[in-house]
Amino acid sequence: MGKTGPLAGVRVLELAGLGPAPFCSMLLADMGAEVLRIDRPAGRDILNQREDVLARGRRSVAVDLKKPDAVAAVLRLVERADALIEGFRPGVMERLGLGPEICRHRNPKLVYGRMTGWGQDGPLASTAGHDITYIALSGALHAVGGEQPIPPLNLVGDFGGGGMLLAFGVVCALWEAGRSGQGQVVDAAMTDGSALLMAMIYSLKGNGAWSNRRHDNLLDGAYPFYGTYRCADGKWLAIGPLEPQFHRTFLARLGTDDPVLLSPGDPADWPRARERLGALLATRSRDAWCAVFAGSDACVAPVLDLEEAPLHPHNQARGTFVVQNGVVQPAPAPRFSRTPAALSGGARTPGQDTVSALADWGFAEAEIVALRASGAIA
Numbered sequence: 053m054g055k056t057g058p059l060a061g062v063r064v065l066e067l068a069g070l071g072p073a074p075f076c077s078m079l080l081a082d083m084g085a086e087v088l089r090i091d092r093p094a095g096r097d098i099l100n101q102r103e104d105v106l107a108r109g110r111r112s113v114a115v116d117l118k119k120p121d122a123v124a125a126v127l128r129l130v131e132r133a134d135a136l137i138e139g140f141r142p143g144v145m146e147r148l149g150l151g152p153e154i155c156r157h158r159n160p161k162l163v164y165g166r167m168t169g170w171g172q173d174g175p176l177a178s179t180a181g182h183d184i185t186y187i188a189l190s191g192a193l194h195a196v197g198g199e200q201p202i203p204p205l206n207l208v209g210d211f212g213g214g215g216m217l218l219a220f221g222v223v224c225a226l227w228e229a230g231r232s233g234q235g236q237v238v239d240a241a242m243t244d245g246s247a248l249l250m251a252m253i254y255s256l257k258g259n260g261a262w263s264n265r266r267h268d269n270l271l272d273g274a275y276p277f278y279g280t281y282r283c284a285d286g287k288w289l290a291i292g293p294l295e296p297q298f299h300r301t302f303l304a305r306l307g308t309d310d311p312v313l314l315s316p317g318d319p320a321d322w323p324r325a326r327e328r329l330g331a332l333l334a335t336r337s338r339d340a341w342c343a344v345f346a347g348s349d350a351c352v353a354p355v356l357d358l359e360e361a362p363l364h365p366h367n368q369a370r371g372t373f374v375v376q377n378g379v380v381q382p383a384p385a386p387r388f389s390r391t392p393a394a395l396s397g398g399a400r401t402p403g404q405d406t407v408s409a410l411a412d413w414g415f416a417e418a419e420i421v422a423l424r425a426s427g428a429i430a
Contacts, residue, residue: 057084057384057393062226065090065129065136066110067150068402071183071206072242073139073167074106075215080137080222081109082384082393088133088409090115090126091402093430103379107399113410114403114430122428123149125415130155130162132413134229135222139167142177152237162235163225167218169209171241183209186242192250198267213245268319270294276316276326277302280355287338288355302350308332403430 055061062085066077081087087110115122127150130136136155138145145151145166152164169186170176176189183206187193192208193201218240229235256262262269273279277299280288293302303313316325333341338354345352356364362373362380374383377398384393406429410420423429 055084055086055396056391057082058388058391059223060084060391062086062135063133064088064222065126065133067136067138067140067145068092068112069139069167071106071139072210072214072218073137074104075211076165076167076218076222077110077137078106078108079216079219080135081396084391084393086110087137088113088129088413089400090117090129092116093403103377104399105379105381108376108381109396110400111405111409112400112402113406116428116430117148117150119426119428121423121426125410125423125428126150127155127158128415129413131159133159133162134226135163135165137165137167137218137222141180142168142172156235160234161229163222163229163238164235165218165222165225165238165240167214167240169214169242171244172239182206183214183242187213187246189243190247190250191254192246195250195253195266195272198273201266208246208249209242213247213249214240214242217245217248274319274322276313276322276329279326281330281333283336283338283341284334285337285339289333289338289341290353290355292351294351298349298351301348302345302352305345305348305350306332406430 059080062080064077064080064085064087066073066087066089068074068089068091077087077089089107089110089112091112091114093114093116115126117123117126130150138150152166155164156162166172168177169181169183170179170189184193184203186209187204188201190213192213193203196202196204218238221238221240225236225238253262256269257264266272267274269275271278278292278294280290283289291302293299303309310328312321312325312328316322336344341352342354354360354364361367367373371383372385373380374395375381376395379398384395387393407420410423410429411417415423420429
């Protein structure tokens with residue numbers, strides 16, 4: 053796989069897992085890193101996806117880590133890697149004989165990235181969980197929803213506060229290792245990451261500008277001019293004209309001088325203003341309203357579904373989505389002016405590249421034959 057991008061030349065080992073750790077590896081691969089995925093011999097996407105987007109852009113070696121020869125082979129790979137990514141519960145990698153102390157003894161410059169929900173220590177470190185439980189502990193889940201908390205998909209824990217945070221941590225540690233010659237362990241926890249994403253909300257609360265009650269604040273759906281409204285065709289419109297100049301533009305395009313909507317600063321007036329605004333926006337279709345607000349600073353956008361979003365003219369002009377192996381998926385981001393990132397292939401089946409990848413990482417043909425004979429590789 054030819055690699056371009058700002059991380060070209062960086063070598064990463066990924067111990068295959070689910071969700072946030074593969075997302076971290078996808079981000080690194082999108083940016084040009086050579087990521088080698090260590091799969092189980094019978095590894096398979098448990099969701100039975102035809103094309104696993106999170107596995108794009110890297111080769112796969114199928115290794116049976118229950119075999120001593122397989123563990124020894126992975127340690128050989130560690131010697132040539134700049135970073136390692138793993139997403140198991142605390143202690144699993146140590147029991148496999150691939151913990152950070154052993155790996156960094158073999159390669160002192162190795163950045164060892166660890167992705168967990170609760171972190172490597174603390175009372176909950178060894179217990180099971182999912183995105184929803186991790187963001188529940190950080191306060192993020194409490195803040196989203198109306199009468200009851202609503203999970204914001206698994207964006208806040210798994211991906212924003214998990215995989216993306218780990219990718220940031222790994223790149224930071226790689227930068228530091230380039231100067232010090234020493235690697236380190238990156239402990240990325242989704243509880244920590246989702247708390248970090250709430251920094252502004254905690255700031256507002258600490259300064260008396262955010263209520264601890266859900267659906268009672270400027271940005272959580274209570275304020276009438278920051279939310280979504282159902283239109284005449286059943287589709288939805290998102291509006292956010294928070295600043296006075298944008299608010300004036302919005303009302304001018306809306307064509308109303310309703311005094312309730314002119315000055316909605318008092319929270320006591322928010323429910324009535326939302327009701328009036330909802331009645332107005334329900335008189336036309338979503339796309340008709342988009343035409344009314346087009347080209348203005350009214351801060352209005354259609355709420356697009358997963359089929360509509362890739363077709364929107366702005367997304368098409370930017371190349372925000374791409375199609376690979378028949379699957380529509382987000383393109384690599386962000387954009388770079390001199391070292392652009394690019395897709396370098398879709399997901400590989402587990403073990404599809406075992407022989408070629410091991411050879412590229414320094415294994416002789418006779419060693420690969422011996423590993424296969426012992427059952428260490430598939």
